[in-house]
Amino acid sequence: MDLESIVKALDLKVKSGEDKLKTEIRGGFTGDLLSDVMANSKEGDIWITRQVHQNIVAVASLKEHAGIILVHGSEPAKDTLEKAIKGGVPIMVSDLPGFELTGRIYALISKKTD
Amino acid sequence: MDEKPLYEGSFTVAGGNFDNAGEVASNIKTILKQIGLPKDVIRKVALVTYESEINIVSYARKGMIRLRVVPDCIMIEAIDEGQGIPDIEQAMQPGFSTANQKIREMGFGAGMGLCNIKSFSDVFHISSEIGKGTHLKMIIKANSTVLNS
Numbered sequence: 315m316d317l318e319s320i321v322k323a324l325d326l327k328v329k330s331g332e333d334k335l336k337t338e339i340r341g342g343f344t345g346d347l348l349s350d351v352m353a354n355s356k357e358g359d360i361w362i363t364r365q366v367h368q369n370i371v372a373v374a375s376l377k378e379h380a381g382i383i384l385v386h387g388s389e390p391a392k393d394t395l396e397k398a399i400k401g402g403v404p405i406m407v408s409d410l411p412g413f414e415l416t417g418r419i420y421a422l423i424s425k426k427t428d
Numbered sequence: 429m430d431e432k433p434l435y436e437g438s439f440t441v442a443g444g445n446f447d448n449a450g451e452v453a454s455n456i457k458t459i460l461k462q463i464g465l466p467k468d469v470i471r472k473v474a475l476v477t478y479e480s481e482i483n484i485v486s487y488a489r490k491g492m493i494r495l496r497v498v499p500d501c502i503m504i505e506a507i508d509e510g511q512g513i514p515d516i517e518q519a520m521q522p523g524f525s526t527a528n529q530k531i532r533e534m535g536f537g538a539g540m541g542l543c544n545i546k547s548f549s550d551v552f553h554i555s556s557e558i559g560k561g562t563h564l565k566m567i568i569k570a571n572s573t574v575l576n577s
Contacts, residue, residue: 348482349540352475353548357467365535372450376457376474393447 315339315423317381317404320360323422324408324415326383329390331404337380339423344416348373355379362416366390371397371405381405383419385412434463435497441484443510446534449485452493453478463497469570472548473502476566479541480506486531487511488561499570501550506564513556520546520554 318335321328328335340358345351346365355361357378363370364385371394374382381404384390390398390405398405408415437459439452456477460470477493484491488510496503513519520542527537546552551567 346535347538347540348535349479349538349544352478353540353544357471363535367446367534369446369449369534369536372454373478376450376453376478 317360317406320419320422321406324410324418326406326408329395329405329407330398331381331402334381334402334404337404339380342416342419342423343379344412352377360419362412362419364388364412366394368394368397370394371401371403374403375401379403383408383415385410385415433496433498435459435495438492438494441481441488441491441493441508443484443488443490443508446485449482450478452481456493456495459495460497460502465497465502465570469502469568472568473504475548476504476545476568477506479545480504480564480566482536483541483562484508484510486527486536491561497570501570502568504564504566504568506562506566508561508563510561512558512560513554513562514558516554516556 317337317339339360341356343351343355343359344362346363351373355377359379361374361379361382362385366384366388370382383406385408387407387409441452453474457470457474460473480493488508491508494505518524522543523539525537525539531537549566550569553565556562
């Protein structure tokens with residue numbers, strides 16, 4: 315399943331990385347502690363978080379995540395967005411809270427790989 | 429250890445400024461990719477250098493990260509000028525942190541950094557002097573052969 319399908323299915327607002335929406339999502343990770351994300355997320359994951367500051371771009375880029383989804387309608391900070399555009403890291407925004415968004419994405423991904 | 433390194437260099441890290449935190453780790457990752465090291469090795473080095481960089485930014489006045497790559501391993505040192513760690517055993521405990529509220533709000537300072545560095549390294553050594561700074565030494569083995577050196 316690629317990013318675009320998730321964006322459409324969950325009506326996400328794409329804030330950056332519009333040209334990377336064909337990226338395949340291999341899995342997902344939900345978390346706001348950056349050390350946890352660094353240690354336990356994987357390449358190709360979609361990262362679900364409510365952190366909006368610019369360091370999330372460095373983490374997503376180091377871990378080669380498929381993209382970042384901000385929950386609960388959280389907008390990325392201005393410098394976060396600038397870094398994401400420059401680094402080609404897709405940032406998307408969902409109005410859903412983290413728990414629900416994670417569940418929905420989990421269902422979408424596992425359905426696809428059944 | 430006397431073999432000619434594939435790469436040797438050091439990177440300065442400014443304390444207190446989170447704006448560019450992660451940049452050194454990112455540069456090091458690019459260098460290792462160019463050398464052609466296996467992905468899992470690069471993943472470990474990226475984590476170790478990122479956490480070391482964040483520690484310097486969070487707690488020290490300034491510091492540097494040294495990188496030395498030889499065919500069978502990667503040596504990383506993080507050396508900072510800062511307050512030092514009074515009780516290393518305590519600092520190594522998962523969840524222990526002296527981070528202030530600002531650092532925690534950003535999702536850092538959860539008391540995981542040093543533990544992660546240790547668990548992702550094959551060799552880990554830490555020393556610290558109060559009022560002077562902290563010195564980390566890590567070795568990560570590159571078990572698979574280097575592809576295009």
